[in-house]
Amino acid sequence: MIEEHVAAEVEALRRVTDLVERVAGDTRTTRVLRVHAGDLANELGRVRTWRSLENLREAAGKLRAEALSYTQGVLLREHRLDDGAGPAVDALVTHLCAAADVAPDVVIGVNTGSESYTRTLDLVRLPPHCDVWHLPVVAHELGHYVIRELRHAQDKDARPLRELVETIGDDDHAEELVADSYATFTIGPAYPLSCLWLRIDPGTAARAGVTHPSWQRRVHVMVSLLTLMSAEYDTGQYSGAVETMLLPAWKQLTGQDATTPGEGDNPARTILTQLNRHLGHSRYVVGSNVTLAARALKDRTPMPQGVTPAHVLNAAWQARLRGDLDPDFNRRALEAMR
Numbered sequence: 001m002i003e004e005h006v007a008a009e010v011e012a013l014r015r016v017t018d019l020v021e022r023v024a025g026d027t028r029t030t031r032v033l034r035v036h037a038g039d040l041a042n043e044l045g046r047v048r049t050w051r052s053l054e055n056l057r058e059a060a061g062k063l064r065a066e067a068l069s070y071t072q073g074v075l076l077r078e079h080r081l082d083d084g085a086g087p088a089v090d091a092l093v094t095h096l097c098a099a100a101d102v103a104p105d106v107v108i109g110v111n112t113g114s115e116s117y118t119r120t121l122d123l124v125r126l127p128p129h130c131d132v133w134h135l136p137v138v139a140h141e142l143g144h145y146v147i148r149e150l151r152h153a154q155d156k157d158a159r160p161l162r163e164l165v166e167t168i169g170d171d172d173h174a175e176e177l178v179a180d181s182y183a184t185f186t187i188g189p190a191y192p193l194s195c196l197w198l199r200i201d202p203g204t205a206a207r208a209g210v211t212h213p214s215w216q217r218r219v220h221v222m223v224s225l226l227t228l229m230s231a232e233y234d235t236g237q238y239s240g241a242v243e244t245m246l247l248p249a250w251k252q253l254t255g256q257d258a259t260t261p262g263e264g265d266n267p268a269r270t271i272l273t274q275l276n277r278h279l280g281h282s283r284y285v286v287g288s289n290v291t292l293a294a295r296a297l298k299d300r301t302p303m304p305q306g307v308t309p310a311h312v313l314n315a316a317w318q319a320r321l322r323g324d325l326d327p328d329f330n331r332r333a334l335e336a337m338r
Protein backbone atom coordinates (compact mmCIF):
# COMPACT_ATOMS: atom_id res chain seq x y z
CA MET A 1 0.00 0.00 0.00
CA ILE A 2 2.92 2.35 0.63
CA GLU A 3 3.52 2.41 -3.15
CA GLU A 4 0.21 4.22 -3.64
CA HIS A 5 1.24 6.92 -1.16
CA VAL A 6 4.62 7.32 -2.81
CA ALA A 7 3.03 7.58 -6.25
CA ALA A 8 0.66 10.29 -4.96
CA GLU A 9 3.57 12.32 -3.59
CA VAL A 10 5.51 12.04 -6.83
CA GLU A 11 2.42 13.05 -8.78
CA ALA A 12 1.87 16.08 -6.50
CA LEU A 13 5.44 17.21 -7.17
CA ARG A 14 5.00 16.77 -10.90
CA ARG A 15 1.74 18.73 -10.89
CA VAL A 16 3.16 21.66 -8.97
CA THR A 17 6.27 21.79 -11.19
CA ASP A 18 4.04 21.81 -14.27
CA LEU A 19 1.91 24.55 -12.76
CA VAL A 20 4.94 26.74 -12.08
CA GLU A 21 6.17 26.20 -15.61
CA ARG A 22 2.79 27.12 -17.09
CA VAL A 23 2.61 30.32 -15.02
CA ALA A 24 6.23 31.50 -14.99
CA GLY A 25 7.66 29.87 -18.12
CA ASP A 26 11.21 28.57 -18.37
CA THR A 27 12.89 30.68 -15.68
CA ARG A 28 15.97 29.96 -13.59
CA THR A 29 13.61 29.28 -10.66
CA THR A 30 11.56 26.80 -12.72
CA ARG A 31 14.73 24.92 -13.59
CA VAL A 32 15.96 24.89 -9.97
CA LEU A 33 12.55 23.66 -8.88
CA ARG A 34 12.60 20.87 -11.48
CA VAL A 35 16.00 19.67 -10.22
CA HIS A 36 14.86 19.64 -6.57
CA ALA A 37 11.55 17.98 -7.43
CA GLY A 38 13.41 15.36 -9.50
CA ASP A 39 15.81 14.60 -6.64
CA LEU A 40 12.89 14.21 -4.23
CA ALA A 41 10.99 11.98 -6.65
CA ASN A 42 14.07 9.73 -6.96
CA GLU A 43 14.38 9.50 -3.20
CA LEU A 44 10.68 8.75 -2.91
CA GLY A 45 11.15 5.94 -5.42
CA ARG A 46 13.53 4.23 -3.00
CA VAL A 47 11.21 4.52 0.03
CA ARG A 48 10.34 1.25 1.76
CA THR A 49 9.20 2.35 5.22
CA TRP A 50 6.49 4.71 6.44
CA ARG A 51 9.04 6.46 8.61
CA SER A 52 11.23 7.47 5.68
CA LEU A 53 8.13 8.45 3.71
CA GLU A 54 7.13 10.81 6.51
CA ASN A 55 10.44 12.72 6.30
CA LEU A 56 10.32 13.00 2.52
CA ARG A 57 6.69 14.10 2.65
CA GLU A 58 7.68 17.00 4.83
CA ALA A 59 10.44 18.04 2.44
CA ALA A 60 8.11 17.69 -0.56
CA GLY A 61 5.46 19.76 1.21
CA LYS A 62 7.93 22.57 1.86
CA LEU A 63 9.06 22.55 -1.75
CA ARG A 64 5.46 22.68 -2.98
CA ALA A 65 4.74 25.60 -0.63
CA GLU A 66 7.75 27.50 -2.00
CA ALA A 67 6.68 26.75 -5.57
CA LEU A 68 3.13 27.97 -4.95
CA SER A 69 4.33 31.10 -3.18
CA TYR A 70 6.52 31.88 -6.19
CA THR A 71 3.57 31.25 -8.54
CA GLN A 72 1.39 33.64 -6.55
CA GLY A 73 4.09 36.30 -6.75
CA VAL A 74 4.36 35.92 -10.53
CA LEU A 75 0.58 36.08 -10.97
CA LEU A 76 0.11 39.12 -8.73
CA ARG A 77 2.77 40.97 -10.65
CA GLU A 78 1.54 39.86 -14.07
CA HIS A 79 -1.97 41.11 -13.34
CA ARG A 80 -0.62 44.28 -11.73
CA LEU A 81 -2.28 43.38 -8.45
CA ASP A 82 0.87 44.25 -6.48
CA ASP A 83 0.30 47.99 -6.97
CA GLY A 84 3.75 48.41 -8.46
CA ALA A 85 5.69 46.84 -5.58
CA GLY A 86 7.26 44.12 -7.81
CA PRO A 87 9.43 46.36 -10.01
CA ALA A 88 10.42 48.41 -6.94
CA VAL A 89 11.53 45.25 -5.12
CA ASP A 90 13.50 44.21 -8.23
CA ALA A 91 15.21 47.61 -8.35
CA LEU A 92 16.15 47.38 -4.68
CA VAL A 93 17.46 43.81 -5.06
CA THR A 94 19.44 44.75 -8.20
CA HIS A 95 20.92 47.78 -6.45
CA LEU A 96 21.96 45.82 -3.35
CA CYS A 97 23.27 42.77 -5.23
CA ALA A 98 25.32 44.94 -7.62
CA ALA A 99 26.91 46.75 -4.68
CA ALA A 100 27.71 43.41 -3.00
CA ASP A 101 28.91 41.85 -6.28
CA VAL A 102 26.60 38.84 -5.97
CA ALA A 103 24.20 37.57 -8.64
CA PRO A 104 20.66 39.00 -8.17
CA ASP A 105 19.19 35.49 -8.23
CA VAL A 106 16.41 35.85 -5.67
CA VAL A 107 12.75 35.67 -6.58
CA ILE A 108 9.77 37.18 -4.81
CA GLY A 109 6.89 35.13 -3.49
CA VAL A 110 3.82 35.87 -1.44
CA ASN A 111 3.15 35.01 2.17
CA THR A 112 0.17 35.82 4.32
CA GLY A 113 2.24 35.78 7.50
CA SER A 114 5.55 37.47 8.12
CA GLU A 115 8.23 37.74 5.45
CA SER A 116 10.93 35.11 5.09
CA TYR A 117 13.80 33.80 2.98
CA THR A 118 14.16 30.18 1.93
CA ARG A 119 17.23 28.78 0.28
CA THR A 120 15.86 26.07 -2.01
CA LEU A 121 14.51 28.53 -4.58
CA ASP A 122 16.23 31.62 -3.08
CA LEU A 123 12.72 32.86 -2.46
CA VAL A 124 11.91 36.02 -0.50
CA ARG A 125 8.33 35.86 0.68
CA LEU A 126 6.61 39.18 1.23
CA PRO A 127 3.07 40.00 2.31
CA PRO A 128 0.82 41.01 -0.60
CA HIS A 129 0.22 44.44 0.96
CA CYS A 130 3.90 45.41 0.68
CA ASP A 131 4.00 49.20 0.25
CA VAL A 132 7.05 51.49 0.23
CA TRP A 133 7.14 51.58 4.06
CA HIS A 134 7.24 47.78 4.32
CA LEU A 135 9.85 47.40 1.58
CA PRO A 136 12.94 47.94 3.79
CA VAL A 137 12.40 44.39 5.09
CA VAL A 138 13.51 43.14 1.67
CA ALA A 139 17.03 44.24 2.64
CA HIS A 140 16.91 42.02 5.75
CA GLU A 141 15.68 38.98 3.81
CA LEU A 142 18.26 39.64 1.11
CA GLY A 143 20.83 39.72 3.91
CA HIS A 144 20.21 35.98 4.48
CA TYR A 145 20.98 35.40 0.80
CA VAL A 146 24.11 37.60 0.83
CA ILE A 147 25.38 35.78 3.94
CA ARG A 148 25.44 32.57 1.85
CA GLU A 149 26.57 34.06 -1.44
CA LEU A 150 29.19 36.70 -0.64
CA ARG A 151 32.68 35.50 -1.49
CA HIS A 152 36.00 36.74 -0.25
CA ALA A 153 37.70 39.06 -2.76
CA GLN A 154 40.91 36.97 -2.75
CA ASP A 155 39.72 33.53 -1.70
CA LYS A 156 36.63 32.63 -3.73
CA ASP A 157 35.90 29.57 -1.60
CA ALA A 158 35.65 31.61 1.59
CA ARG A 159 32.29 32.96 2.77
CA PRO A 160 33.18 35.90 5.04
CA LEU A 161 29.65 36.60 6.30
CA ARG A 162 29.05 32.93 7.11
CA GLU A 163 32.30 33.02 9.08
CA LEU A 164 31.05 36.17 10.81
CA VAL A 165 27.84 34.39 11.86
CA GLU A 166 29.94 31.52 13.25
CA THR A 167 32.13 33.99 15.15
CA ILE A 168 29.27 35.69 16.93
CA GLY A 169 27.19 32.69 17.87
CA ASP A 170 26.75 30.20 15.03
CA ASP A 171 23.00 29.90 15.44
CA ASP A 172 19.81 31.37 14.01
CA HIS A 173 20.00 34.35 16.36
CA ALA A 174 23.50 35.25 15.18
CA GLU A 175 22.37 35.06 11.57
CA GLU A 176 19.34 37.28 12.26
CA LEU A 177 21.58 39.93 13.85
CA VAL A 178 23.89 39.87 10.83
CA ALA A 179 20.89 40.16 8.47
CA ASP A 180 19.54 43.09 10.53
CA SER A 181 22.95 44.75 10.44
CA TYR A 182 23.30 44.15 6.70
CA ALA A 183 19.91 45.88 6.16
CA THR A 184 20.85 48.79 8.42
CA PHE A 185 24.30 49.14 6.83
CA THR A 186 22.94 49.11 3.26
CA ILE A 187 19.70 51.07 3.48
CA GLY A 188 20.20 53.02 6.68
CA PRO A 189 17.51 54.14 9.15
CA ALA A 190 14.61 53.10 6.85
CA TYR A 191 15.05 49.49 8.00
CA PRO A 192 14.89 50.03 11.79
CA LEU A 193 12.10 52.58 11.22
CA SER A 194 10.08 49.99 9.35
CA CYS A 195 10.61 47.54 12.25
CA LEU A 196 9.70 50.08 14.93
CA TRP A 197 6.61 51.48 13.23
CA LEU A 198 5.21 48.38 11.53
CA ARG A 199 6.48 45.22 13.26
CA ILE A 200 7.47 45.46 16.90
CA ASP A 201 4.83 44.72 19.53
CA PRO A 202 5.93 46.38 22.79
CA GLY A 203 4.30 43.59 24.82
CA THR A 204 6.66 40.98 23.37
CA ALA A 205 9.68 43.17 22.49
CA ALA A 206 11.80 41.65 25.27
CA ARG A 207 10.94 38.06 24.38
CA ALA A 208 13.48 35.98 22.44
CA GLY A 209 12.10 33.24 20.20
CA VAL A 210 13.60 29.99 18.94
CA THR A 211 14.66 31.41 15.59
CA HIS A 212 14.86 35.12 16.37
CA PRO A 213 16.47 37.23 19.12
CA SER A 214 14.20 39.62 21.02
CA TRP A 215 13.34 42.87 19.26
CA GLN A 216 14.95 44.61 22.24
CA ARG A 217 18.30 43.07 21.33
CA ARG A 218 17.81 43.52 17.59
CA VAL A 219 16.98 47.23 17.87
CA HIS A 220 19.91 47.74 20.22
CA VAL A 221 22.28 46.22 17.67
CA MET A 222 20.85 48.34 14.82
CA VAL A 223 21.08 51.55 16.87
CA SER A 224 24.63 50.67 17.98
CA LEU A 225 25.64 50.00 14.38
CA LEU A 226 24.41 53.40 13.16
CA THR A 227 26.12 55.14 16.07
CA LEU A 228 29.40 53.34 15.33
CA MET A 229 29.07 54.20 11.63
CA SER A 230 28.80 57.88 12.49
CA ALA A 231 32.03 57.73 14.49
CA GLU A 232 33.80 55.69 11.83
CA TYR A 233 32.84 57.87 8.89
CA ASP A 234 32.88 61.15 10.77
CA THR A 235 29.35 62.13 9.88
CA GLY A 236 26.41 62.91 12.12
CA GLN A 237 23.99 61.58 9.53
CA TYR A 238 23.63 58.08 11.00
CA SER A 239 23.62 59.05 14.69
CA GLY A 240 21.35 61.99 13.84
CA ALA A 241 18.71 59.54 12.65
CA VAL A 242 19.12 57.59 15.89
CA GLU A 243 18.52 60.72 18.00
CA THR A 244 15.71 62.27 15.97
CA MET A 245 13.78 59.23 14.72
CA LEU A 246 14.77 55.86 16.19
CA LEU A 247 15.06 56.59 19.91
CA PRO A 248 11.86 58.71 19.95
CA ALA A 249 10.01 55.81 18.26
CA TRP A 250 11.48 53.33 20.76
CA LYS A 251 10.41 55.62 23.62
CA GLN A 252 6.91 55.94 22.21
CA LEU A 253 6.68 52.19 21.81
CA THR A 254 8.20 50.96 25.08
CA GLY A 255 8.43 54.00 27.35
CA GLN A 256 12.22 53.51 27.58
CA ASP A 257 14.63 56.38 26.89
CA ALA A 258 17.39 54.13 25.56
CA THR A 259 17.70 50.72 23.98
CA THR A 260 19.31 47.95 26.04
CA PRO A 261 21.25 44.81 25.03
CA GLY A 262 18.52 42.36 26.01
CA GLU A 263 19.41 38.70 26.35
CA GLY A 264 22.85 38.62 24.74
CA ASP A 265 26.08 40.37 23.81
CA ASN A 266 26.10 43.28 21.43
CA PRO A 267 28.08 42.18 18.36
CA ALA A 268 27.62 45.49 16.45
CA ARG A 269 31.34 46.35 16.53
CA THR A 270 32.43 42.93 15.24
CA ILE A 271 29.76 42.96 12.53
CA LEU A 272 30.58 46.49 11.36
CA THR A 273 34.28 45.63 11.02
CA GLN A 274 33.44 42.75 8.66
CA LEU A 275 30.79 44.71 6.72
CA ASN A 276 33.30 47.50 6.16
CA ARG A 277 35.92 45.01 5.07
CA HIS A 278 33.85 42.91 2.68
CA LEU A 279 30.92 45.12 1.69
CA GLY A 280 32.43 48.59 1.59
CA HIS A 281 30.59 49.48 -1.64
CA SER A 282 27.25 48.51 -0.10
CA ARG A 283 27.28 51.12 2.66
CA TYR A 284 24.35 53.51 2.65
CA VAL A 285 25.81 56.97 2.02
CA VAL A 286 23.33 59.75 2.74
CA GLY A 287 24.86 62.98 1.42
CA SER A 288 22.11 65.28 0.16
CA ASN A 289 20.34 62.49 -1.75
CA VAL A 290 17.52 61.91 0.74
CA THR A 291 16.65 65.61 0.71
CA LEU A 292 16.76 65.60 -3.09
CA ALA A 293 14.61 62.46 -3.24
CA ALA A 294 12.08 63.95 -0.79
CA ARG A 295 11.81 67.11 -2.86
CA ALA A 296 11.35 65.19 -6.11
CA LEU A 297 8.63 63.03 -4.51
CA LYS A 298 6.81 66.12 -3.25
CA ASP A 299 7.19 68.12 -6.48
CA ARG A 300 6.42 65.07 -8.66
CA THR A 301 9.62 65.58 -10.63
CA PRO A 302 12.08 62.88 -11.84
CA MET A 303 14.63 61.55 -9.36
CA PRO A 304 17.98 63.37 -9.66
CA GLN A 305 21.10 61.45 -10.66
CA GLY A 306 22.70 59.61 -7.77
CA VAL A 307 19.49 58.88 -5.87
CA THR A 308 19.27 55.13 -5.16
CA PRO A 309 16.27 53.01 -4.11
CA ALA A 310 17.69 53.22 -0.56
CA HIS A 311 17.47 57.02 -0.61
CA VAL A 312 13.85 56.83 -1.78
CA LEU A 313 12.98 54.45 1.08
CA ASN A 314 14.45 56.89 3.61
CA ALA A 315 12.75 59.88 1.99
CA ALA A 316 9.44 57.99 2.20
CA TRP A 317 9.92 57.28 5.90
CA GLN A 318 10.87 60.89 6.63
CA ALA A 319 7.79 62.16 4.80
CA ARG A 320 5.62 59.76 6.78
CA LEU A 321 7.09 60.86 10.11
CA ARG A 322 6.57 64.50 9.15
CA GLY A 323 2.97 63.69 8.24
CA ASP A 324 3.70 64.97 4.76
CA LEU A 325 1.86 62.35 2.72
CA ASP A 326 -0.88 62.39 0.10
CA PRO A 327 -3.00 59.48 -1.20
CA ASP A 328 -0.78 59.01 -4.25
CA PHE A 329 2.53 59.06 -2.33
CA ASN A 330 3.11 55.29 -2.18
CA ARG A 331 2.59 54.84 -5.93
CA ARG A 332 4.99 57.69 -6.73
CA ALA A 333 7.64 56.41 -4.33
CA LEU A 334 7.48 52.85 -5.72
CA GLU A 335 7.75 54.21 -9.22
CA ALA A 336 10.70 56.41 -8.25
CA MET A 337 12.62 53.35 -7.06
CA ARG A 338 12.74 51.75 -10.51
Ligand SMILES: [Zn+2]
Nearest residue numbers: 140144176179
Ligand atom coordinates in the same frame (compact mmCIF):
# COMPACT_ATOMS: atom_id res chain seq x y z
ZN1 LIG B 1 15.62 36.96 9.10
